[in-house]
Amino acid sequence: MHELDLSRLQNELLRSGVAPRHVRRTVDELSDHYEDLVEQGLSEGLDSRSARSGAMTSLGEFEDIARAVRAQPELRSWAFRFPRVAAVVYPLTCAVLLPAAPVFIGAAHANHLARWALCLFLSAVVTAAMFLMLQMAITLT
């Protein structure tokens, strides 16, 4: 197979804690580089299959590229560089955001929420009226 598939490299980098923006950028630039290599191969008279195969070889093994990325600690996401800080900040952020989430979501969908509340109120009124009528029927008989 001579088609460039960078998804394995992308997953490997994300798993090893490389910041997503650096992963995205690395993958984009590698992809462009590969296209340049293929164009070069074609311009030298290679057929498409050979040009792609040659481009893959020139680009290098994904393991080597992943190792080169991992060797640059500043490309890692901050949570991987400062795990102790992340261990404090993440739970605190969740503790603040999770209770506030319904408020934010409610504010963002106020119209739907108002309609839903009105329906709920009306159905409660209808149910209460039915119970009342039932109770009266029982009492009167």
Added chain:
Amino acid sequence: MAQSNPPFMSGVPELLLLRLLDQNEMYGYELVRSIRAATGEAISLGEGVIYPVLHSLERNGSLKSKRKAVSGRTRVYYSLTKKGRQRLGKLRDDWRRIQGGIANALEVPSHA
């Protein structure tokens, strides 16, 4: 294909990239070609490994990048910053010192 030489490569790609970008702004593919030409193909890298070095140099302020649309494709061009020039000067001095030391060591006759 030229043979790669990983054991001696530590710090070399950084030095070469800074040196080449001191002359012109370039994008990755262009840089690899320039490294080959400038070193007479003595240094051959798996071409993909230059991107982490470029990103790291940009992150520490030695390089800056900008996107340019060229022939219908967007390319990321890198250029040297003031900090990068200082870093290049230091790396060049270090390299010359090591090179001189090794040259001396090679010229000294070995003892029996």
